[in-house]
Amino acid sequence: MVGALVAGALDAPFWDAWKADESFLLHRCSTCGRHDWPASCCVKHGAGPMVWVPTSGAGVIDTFTIFFHAYMKELASEVPYTVAVVRLDEGPYFHTRIVGVEPQAVKSGMRVRVRKGQGDPFPLFAPE
């Protein structure tokens, strides 16, 4: 996390659920079942059928990058750190930091799951 969390107003249900009990919600179209994140219109069915639903919080690393410099002072102790785009099992991409594994050991295709119990203000992911 860098500084205070800035949560988009449209995503309030996601952040409220994460803060309350670390539930990991996605925005789902109840007509076709497509999941999205953050808050979205279904590309086929618009905003009407979109509801926030609990999901697995798991997926695979689609791609990633490793930071060797702390561009913000809050992250100085984390360098080097990995930012990955996780392809969640329900479909959407999710940008996060990968924890619990050395950056050199991170691989595309690695299965990861949202870390719970650490009080992370922003959901971080670790290898399953």
Next chain:
Amino acid sequence: MTPGSVAIVGMGVTKQGRGLGVTEVELRRQALELALLDAGVERDAIDGYILASHEREDLRYLGLSPNFSWPVQTGGATAPCTFIMAAGAILSGQAEMVACAYGMAPSSGGMPGFGARMSFGSLGYGYPAQVGMIGAASAHALHARWHMDHYGTTSRHMGAVAVQLRNHALNRPDAMTCGKPITLEDHQASPMVVDPFHMLDCCRDTDGGAVFLLTSAERARTMAQKRPVFLLGAGMGHNIGNWHKRDVYAHHDDIAPAAARAFAQAGVSLDDIDTAQFYDPFTISIIMQLEHYGFCKPGQGGPFVASGGIALDGPIPSNTGGGQISGFYAAGFTPLIEAMKQLRGESGATQVRDARLALASGHGLNGGVQNTWSHGTLILGAEA
């Protein structure tokens, strides 16, 4: 658009460099004077003004009296977008002579009178910035890593791009790195910025201005300008469609619709293009554009460049001024400036012999979680 119905009759390019300490509006004024001189017209000929980004003071300070002033901001794709808007204004009878203007001074940030230190790359990344994803290099690194993992592209392939661009810049006095050669080993030894990019995979912000004057081809033929360049085709695409399809990282941009429209308008094929000038903030950008335009097969961009594919004597001489990485970073105007120079025979040491058709691309305005950019393609010709 009828191919060749719009012409670029004036080009003004100021000094481009690090920390020039010249304000942005003054850079645009200097570029305007050069463009007017180049076109052989007076200020009052300008009846339309299109500005990359937005600013309220330009018309007053530049002494212009056009009928409209349009801001446009789609990041590094703004440059081709200004030409498309100018063509629209000319062909719909709203203007006869449109100035497309750019002037930025990001590397003077922090100087007295220049406000806070800033960078093009650190703005607007939303949620990813909150987990420490800062800057444009990391946004492109995600594509580079995908390409490496999917196709076997290596850091040395990207290094081959860096070395080729530097070789182009070596004898170009208008390039930041003129006279400063690098080797593949220098690339490999340069510090890591964000994996997989070394420092020599990345461009640096520079200050500079550029103004182009566009008019109808009909009027261009009556003007003093002896080397008008013609807008033959244009198209745009946006990679947000691939976000919705969940296929972002295989695509640098959505080039297909931009290229299809531009080539169809121009009535030419890829083989007809004499030189390509790609938007190239990072080495991977050239590799992926070569593939997506079809200059080489998918996944073969690295080996293509390493075997001389974009060299002056290669199949498609590209980024002949050193591009953004070894030339200068004037956003999408860097490739446009070099395409114009090639077609006017002004590229000096890296002039492509008998360059008649040039492709120029723009790419920009990422933000938020989607990591997708707008893309613009222009096909410019020495003849209508």
